[in-house]
Amino acid sequence: MTKVSEKAGCERQRNLLFLTTPRLWPAWPFLPVMRKRPGCEQEFGVLCDLFHVSGRSGFSATVFLGNLFLMPNTEAEILKLPREVYDNADEIYAAGWRVDGEC
Numbered sequence: 001m002t003k004v005s006e007k008a009g010c011e012r013q014r015n016l017l018f019l020t021t022p023r024l025w026p027a028w029p030f031l032p033v034m035r036k037r038p039g040c041e042q043e044f045g046v047l048c049d050l051f052h053v054s055g056r057s058g059f060s061a062t063v064f065l066g067n068l069f070l071m072p073n074t075e076a077e078i079l080k081l082p083r084e085v086y087d088n089a090d091e092i093y094a095a096g097w098r099v100d101g102e103c
Contacts (some may be wrong), residue, residue, distance in 0.1 A: 012093060027068060048071075
């Protein structure tokens with residue numbers, strides 16, 4: 001295995017671990033993510049652990065579009081934000097969303 005593919009595998013594993021483990025989120029109940037796509041400005045999003053905050057299910061693979069520092073104060077306001085909905089963490093990763101940091 002080459003060093004490039006080892007690093008890519010490490011990055012994927014690290015991201016999937018964080019995307020699926022809210023207790024690791026340093027800004028719980030939020031996890032800031034970002035996406036860089038060719039020809040586009042960097043995008044910012046936030047996952048929100050609504051299940052452990054209020055028992056609301058169905059949002060564990062939802063990226064709310066916006067900046068962590070501008071997140072609304074209430075769940076009702078968070079749910080009004082534009083968002084991208086995925087079936088699981090693998091789909092979030094495949095869409096280009098990444099947790100900040102490196103292996």
